[in-house]
Amino acid sequence: MLELRQVSMTFNPGTVNEKKALTDINLKLEAGDFATIVGSNGAGKSTLFNAIAGSFIPDTGSIVLDGTDITFWPDFRRSKAIGRLFQDPLKGTAPSMTIEENLALAFLRASTHTSPLSRITRADRELFTERLAQLGLGLENRMKQPVGLLSGGQRQALTLLMATLVTPKLLLLDEHTAALDPATADKVLALTRRIVEENHITCLMITHNMHAALELGNRTLMMDNGHIVLDIAGPERSGMTVDDLLDRFAHNAGHHLDNDRILLSRQDGAAG
Structure with missing residues (x-):
């Protein structure tokens, strides 16, 4: 492999x-x-x-x-x-963008949505919510909050989800x-x-x-x-x-x- x-x-x-x-x-x-x-x-x-x-x-x-x-x-x-996580929780996410926006960027980059005009669908948002809920951190209820407001552990868990949202x-x-x-x-x-x-x-x-x-x-x-x-x-x-x-x-x-x-x-x- x-x-x-x-x-x-x-x-x-x-x-x-x-x-x-x-x-x-x-x-x-x-x-x-x-x-x-x-x-x-x-x-x-x-x-x-x-x-x-x-x-x-x-x-x-x-x-x-x-x-x-x-x-x-x-x-x-x-x-x-290839997905990658670093030691620094500040890497791998855009702090001024929302949780949903960060997930959308990761999803579009790694998926077959290769067109610059690609958009996130309702089904995609439902997938984000479902996967966030599986983390058990309540982030599914904070989709519109900037990532910069999250703790280090929450950001690292989110980065892990972003790296595996589309299985690498x-x-x-x-x-x-x-x-x-x-x-x-x-x-x-x-x-x-x-x-x-x-x-x-x-x-x-x-x-x-x-x-x-x-x-x-x-x-x-x-x-x-x-x-x-x-x-x-x-x-x-x-x-x-x-x-x-x-x-x-x-x-x-x-x-x-x-x-x-x-x-x-x-x-x-x-x-x-």
Whole structure:
């Protein structure tokens, strides 16, 4: 479904700021896979997402989505097939526009409504109301309110709905609960799990919560210095603890994780 073949990227080559961000990344996701990604800051996680989303063209390698080579597609063309959420709840929505207007923009961009004269129908509005109600946040009664009036958690839940209103071929979640308080983060993660499972969405999720990394989805990847150093699934993953995961990382990467957010998450409860 998604396949990365020998993808590499170096920023500022030949300068003192040269950074090898991705090195010969090979990754294959089957339809419906939900893989979590962990790793220290600078490991290459967000750069991997940027490569998939089309923020840049990699130096080498290819990116294939659902059998089509999209390596040289611009990001706006990929956005019809790829949904993405960021860590900052302020990204992904237009604060001065209403909830309904934001949903309409997302719906028209991702659906077959390709004409510039396309309009939202009554049936479309009914769909928006129905899907908002499923979030359980009362947003279906605030359709005419500007998104800027929503809390961070409400905006992130709305952005998640916008990214999946028309089921994407791939959903990228870039620490989409990191800026939220723990209780709100748990709610958004629970929504994420339900929406992804119900719609059988192929998903990659970056997280610093090690419990969530092992409990959400069906596969866990760990990155270090531009490489995927761990890729676990099945019985091996289901029987693994956070300490086991950290020990495996130390063995494969040759050093211990020193990221405070990851290490502190060893004490957190499971989310979702």
